[in-house]
Amino acid sequence: MHHEHHLRSSDTIRDIVIGMSDGLTVPFALAAGLSGAVNSSSIIITAGIAEIVAGSIAMGLGGFLAGKTEADHYASELKREYDEVARVPEQEKAEVKEVFAGFGLSTQLQNQVADEMAKDTDKWVDFMMRYELGLEKPEANRATQSALTIGFSYIIGGIIPLSPYFFIAESGTALYYSCAITLICLFVFGYFKSKVTGQAPVSDALKVVVIGALAAAAAFAVAKLINGK
Amino acid sequence: MHHEHHLRSSDTIRDIVIGMSDGLTVPFALAAGLSGAVNSSSIIITAGIAEIVAGSIAMGLGGFLAGKTEADHYASELKREYDEVARVPEQEKAEVKEVFAGFGLSTQLQNQVADEMAKDTDKWVDFMMRYELGLEKPEANRATQSALTIGFSYIIGGIIPLSPYFFIAESGTALYYSCAITLICLFVFGYFKSKVTGQAPVSDALKVVVIGALAAAAAFAVAKLINGK
Numbered sequence: 342m343h344h345e346h347h348l349r350s351s352d353t354i355r356d357i358v359i360g361m362s363d364g365l366t367v368p369f370a371l372a373a374g375l376s377g378a379v380n381s382s383s384i385i386i387t388a389g390i391a392e393i394v395a396g397s398i399a400m401g402l403g404g405f406l407a408g409k410t411e412a413d414h415y416a417s418e419l420k421r422e423y424d425e426v427a428r429v430p431e432q433e434k435a436e437v438k439e440v441f442a443g444f445g446l447s448t449q450l451q452n453q454v455a456d457e458m459a460k461d462t463d464k465w466v467d468f469m470m471r472y473e474l475g476l477e478k479p480e481a482n483r484a485t486q487s488a489l490t491i492g493f494s495y496i497i498g499g500i501i502p503l504s505p506y507f508f509i510a511e512s513g514t515a516l517y518y519s520c521a522i523t524l525i526c527l528f529v530f531g532y533f534k535s536k537v538t539g540q541a542p543v544s545d546a547l548k549v550v551v552i553g554a555l556a557a558a559a560a561f562a563v564a565k566l567i568n569g570k
Numbered sequence: 571m572h573h574e575h576h577l578r579s580s581d582t583i584r585d586i587v588i589g590m591s592d593g594l595t596v597p598f599a600l601a602a603g604l605s606g607a608v609n610s611s612s613i614i615i616t617a618g619i620a621e622i623v624a625g626s627i628a629m630g631l632g633g634f635l636a637g638k639t640e641a642d643h644y645a646s647e648l649k650r651e652y653d654e655v656a657r658v659p660e661q662e663k664a665e666v667k668e669v670f671a672g673f674g675l676s677t678q679l680q681n682q683v684a685d686e687m688a689k690d691t692d693k694w695v696d697f698m699m700r701y702e703l704g705l706e707k708p709e710a711n712r713a714t715q716s717a718l719t720i721g722f723s724y725i726i727g728g729i730i731p732l733s734p735y736f737f738i739a740e741s742g743t744a745l746y747y748s749c750a751i752t753l754i755c756l757f758v759f760g761y762f763k764s765k766v767t768g769q770a771p772v773s774d775a776l777k778v779v780v781i782g783a784l785a786a787a788a789a790f791a792v793a794k795l796i797n798g799k
Contacts, residue, residue: 380614387608
């Protein structure tokens with residue numbers, strides 16, 4: 342089905358967007374913040390890599406658990422719907438009618454639809470799951486795939502703003518290069534993200550850049566303030 | 571409607587969960603990682619607060635943009651459906667029939683439903699939005715509320731693991747207290763989160779604790795490795 346396909350590809354894209362936008366932004370802002378407080382790139386590299394490791398695990402496993410929870414929730418609701426259809430079929434039929442009453446169908450037509458749908462239990466339950474409860478069947482292995490996609494995107498995103506600090510010992514100088522590289526990457530990333538999701542690419546890309554710049558500037562200012570420099 | 575209400579409250583809870591679980595985990599793991607590399611709590615406080623500032627802005631504004639994108643997407647699809655219903659009504663009726671064919675209704679009944687639904691354009695379009703495209707109307711001000719909830723939850727979550735470093739100058743000692751406090755908070759947080767979302771509280775709480783511990787241990791190990799200690 343076209344609809345299903347659309348949903349799946351946008352799930353993966355959403356995972357990449359989640360991972361990479363945070364990966365580009367948070368380690369970038371952390372490194373910028375520390376550049377406002379310490380002069381040595383080595384401490385910034387240590388903090389930055391610790392952050393990337395922590396962030397990718399937290400986000401990746403977080404994504405895994407969220408996917409698992411969704412799958413568990415679907416399974417338990419599915420079981421309950423099968424139970425209810427067997428136990429109180431008239432009540433479940435009334436719920437089907439209610440859905441169609443909401444779309445302005447006549448009582449007579451509501452009855453016909455409910456009766457006909459009740460002939461096939463699987464399709465009836467599927468209808469209740471999707472249209473009464475608003476639940477889509479989660480894809481198998483969605484949780485694992487989601488965890489890997491988010492975690493990996495976070496690592497890729499995080500290495501970019503950190504890279505200048507590997508080559509430039511003085512953190513203030515490295516910060517300039519980090520800002521330039523990261524803001525360009527955020528723009529390119531925001532541009533393609535918007536292309537794929539069908540939004541206005543340039544204005545959306547600028548929004549992504551502004552978030553990154555704001556986060557970095559705030560972290561820089563706060564770190565300077567703490568250190569009283 | 572009950573269904574709508576359920577969705578809304580779980581959106582806010584999801585935002586709190588997103589913000590607080592990352593807030594508890596990432597600054598905790600970053601501080602733990604840096605404790606493996608530097609002895610002074612002051613640099614860890616600077617890095618930790620820079621991370622909280624950066625993370626809360628990135629996540630909060632990220633949540634805001636996600637909400638905005640969802641609302642824009644809904645508005646543009648809604649416009650397109652109204653256009654199509656006016657321009658190619660027969661094709662749109664065929665799509666309604668297709669939905670019901672999927673649930674095993676007879677052709678005759680499919681026709682009746684499509685004809686009756688077509689009498690009220692608003693309800694027809696609403697049906698197409700929800701059941702063909704799977705789109706729910708986003709709540710007004712959802713984006714702003716989501717941004718504030720996620721950002722604030724991240725700050726609250728992040729201050730907890732950082733607090734021992736404010737009182738204990740030697741970072742190795744502060745780390746013990748940070749681990750104890752944070753793992754307890756992760757358990758309590760995981761427990762209530764699972765209660766609310768209807769999952770098994772204890773096993774789910776343990777999963778949340780394991781993610782935090784894993785992220786912190788990995789960050790600690792990597793930071794030690796980089797510094798060759």
